[in-house]
Amino acid sequence: MVYATFCLTVTLLVYAFFAMREERTTAMKRRLAHITGGVETAQTVASHPEEGREPSLMRRLLHPVWKEFRRGFSRTLEERQAAKLEIRLLQAGQPFGMSPVDFRIAQLTVFIALPGVFLFYASILKIGLSGTIAFLLAAIVIAAVLPGYYLKLKTRSRSRLALRELPDVLDLLTVSLEAGLGFDAALSKLISKKEGVLATEFRRCLEEIRLGKTRREALTGVKERVVVDELRVVISSILQAEKLGIGMVQVLRIQSEEVRDQRKQRAEEAAMKAPIKMLFPLVLFIFPSLFIVLLGPVAIQFIQTFSE
Incomplete structure (x- = not known):
């Protein structure tokens, strides 16, 4: 068997x-x-x-x-x-x-x-x-x-990669919309200029729109496929702006600034956690080695002196 x-x-x-x-x-x-x-x-x-x-x-x-x-x-x-x-x-x-x-x-x-x-x-x-x-x-x-x-x-x-790409994607979308392109045309420009997780997802979103889905359904699908809270907030803001008739350029600019601020806060948080994470290697590996190097010769000399 x-x-x-x-x-x-x-x-x-x-x-x-x-x-x-x-x-x-x-x-x-x-x-x-x-x-x-x-x-x-x-x-x-x-x-x-x-x-x-x-x-x-x-x-x-x-x-x-x-x-x-x-x-x-x-x-x-x-x-x-x-x-x-x-x-x-x-x-x-x-x-x-x-x-x-x-x-x-x-x-x-x-x-x-x-x-x-x-x-x-x-x-x-x-x-x-x-x-x-x-x-x-x-x-x-x-x-x-x-x-x-x-x-x-x-x-x-995949979520980490998407979060890293998000600020640049928002900047490119904002510039494209400011240049006079529509939202779908801005997505086309984005997927032609960028590679990565978000470009792939927005390419799929654009294909779904061309196949007959509404923009809300296609963007909601992106929210479900990418597990990034910041991206979900951005897409929710875009959908809300479209529903209320607010200009998307202003919304995307605000969201881009918020995403960059959050990335800066995460970097500061990681920097503050670094000393705590370094404590265990220092105690377990570096300090014993230093003690051996500094106190080893003294201990050997001490043993030799008392053995005589």
Whole structure:
């Protein structure tokens, strides 16, 4: 049973590795096509990544099985759970282009893989029944926590990047609006000049507006996908200004100043926390080394004197 689980785990991991490589290659081609050939070429690459190329043997063998397994697994996922998980994936930047079904399959794979690998190594090391049970329990706990923790890390990292980009994005939007552009045209100028988390989200927002969504719905989607309180305040202010007929230039200028003030306050707070964080390395590592260097020769001389 252990060896069968191990073989199944290795097979799934190998296929997942090749699928991730394929996804990265397709994303790279899509970006290059968007730069060199325009949006239509990028969409062609995204929709037909395998066109003009013979699929590999691994893909021909495993793709039908994977497709059928994925279809059957999607039926077990409730619509409410899928919606919540999709929001979490979007907040994390949709790593590896995963859908909710793909993420659940990845969770299942990790939950099978880690205990299988731990049991395999426990059988090799021959650590006994108690050690094997401890290994198995540790693997189950890690496998249950790891995928969700990975999403949290990705969400936190993406939020930090978005918060760092926010002041420059607001400045560019303000300048574009002052130059006489409309809000949608200012967003187009922004996504053509900037790269990053916010540029990607506003590109998606603009595409949703062009596909028929209202501006309020599209900007509300940006608020849900980016976990940054400052950005949510900015978008709420934009929507309120649009509703009340207030000029957006003044609103964006005020919000930009507030975001920069908040960034300055966070920097000052981090600077005040730095001495407290340095205290533990000083006490645990630097002070003992200084004591050894300063008092070590004295202690040696003292011992030699009294031993004579």
